[in-house]
Amino acid sequence: MLDTHVVRVESIPERSDGALVDTIRLSPAGTAGGTGVVLARLGAQVRSFGAVGTDPAGDALLAMLGREGVDVAGLVRKADVQTSASVIPVRPDGERPAWHCIGANGAFTLDDLDRGDDGPLAGCDHLHLGGPEFLGGPVAGELLAWARERGLTTSVDVLAPGDADLLAWIVDALPHTGHLLPNDEQVRGFTGESDLAAGARALVAAGAGCVAVTRGAEGALVVTADEVVEVPAFPLGDGELVDTTGCGDAFSAGYLRGLALGRSRADAARLGCAAAHHVARGLGTDAGEYDLDVVLALAGPASAAASG
Template identity: 40%
Template sequence: MSANDVVSVGLHIVDVLGRPVTEIPPGQGMRRIDEIAITVAGTAAATSVDLARLGVRVESVGALGDDSLGGFLRQKMLGEGVGCAWLTEHPGVPTSATMLPIRPDGSRPALHVVGANAMLEADHVPWSDLAETTVFHLGGTCLLPRLDGDPAARMLERAKRRGLITTLDLIPTGDTDADLAALLPVLPFVDYVFPSHEDALSLAGTGDSAEAARFLLDAGAGCVVITKGGDGAELTARGGGGLRRPAYDVDVVDTTGCGDAFAAGFITGLVEGASEETALELGLACGSLVATGLGSDAGLTDRAALTRFMATTPRRHQERTSR
């Protein structure tokens, strides 16, 4: 039996990124760019790496192909200190991967292979290894076809019965009906859900973030934490309490993995028994740091460096507001 503060279940992806990309050349043309990287990514895997760098004991649960990309992902995560005993390999299925041409402003389109992530099931969760676990994190709802909907709901309900704090990150596909079918059954068993601003608005069918948060709370979530990029983040709790905090003022290189890093920072606060305000601040700092370099593993190195960053980096907006 292994000892873990967090079990992180869901998407495991290898990203191949290049920057800056202003256009895709026609035909067989070529353009020179400044940088190419290959990284661990995905709303479970990247979050696990960030947690390990922050000193949190984490076990990652996911599905890989029996291929070179899967070998890279496993070895990289092991090197970061992530528990990988529950990463399963599936012959004949490729490891999930994404090609990301990063624009000069840090935004990026994506070319994605679903691959082995489609094989992940609730039975892969190591329930016997959760004796010391504090947080059960599910990352990738809407893109986990064998887990989305009722299977994930039963899994999170089981985690709740064991007294674990449950957190959820999601990646909507843009098919609102299908996305809601994947998401709504699980929300009654989720303590903290981390949608992006755009995704929250789209799922709720509204242009107002407060209404979007209320939609997710009414569906059963315990607390909604909406990430808003350069505009920071806002937390809305059941019962009406809320917090709004500004982002850190950094030069954005690439936004890949910022949401995963935010989740890792917030979860670190939960593991440490910190207040929701402190967890929110940790999440914002982690997300901001990752935006300063290329890929999901950029910027965030360890807890000491994160603390220095938080103490010395100004905010984009200095006011601290609550509602």
């Protein structure tokens, strides 16, 4: 999706009045787009699959992803819907409500995805599915199962807020999900558990191999059937925090990149927290200057044991 960040929105002007703000900035975003951008910055080869409109927003989104090194050949363009987009008014205290138009994301189906032996998915070693709720659990499960049958590892990040009905909608995807990457509010909403570790364990019991939960300024929680590991966030200095939009997507990217580098789940989560730290210092996942070396320097060396 395409995000429009509007910084220092103190109020919505009355009637047709206007107001000045500090910054208006466009950036590629979302549980697939934002994650893909950060993965590319961290040195991964990234191919993006999905749908965008034939509108100028789609042109801009394709250009931005391409500029970051993301292969966009798998993105189909649909003339009858607009490109998925959000407008995010960032308040002076950092709160960031949003307006969102689902657009082309709701029109993407598996028929739009070439799964042939010589198709664009050939040669990939990991499939990250952002927003499985748009496909629905059975269809998302079909795609993830297809990937795992071909030796790909898999991960899933849900875009919508968590509630029990949404979990029921996507639950068929969980047995084929190697790594589920929700935030803390989603976990509590999905499961009704006030204790985050208990909620994550419930999602593991529902089929997910590992649940790596973001906890905002507290960092992350990594839960499997055998362990619960807390990973702290990297604190920001005075004046460093710009906007937390996209930090969850950055964590996902850092975590997945860490696993690909052979790090343990806990060390991969540290890499995810380090990526989120850098993204929080700019507007959008594509803001600022960071790469794998920069993020690794903050995350620190990997532990001796690795269990991706």
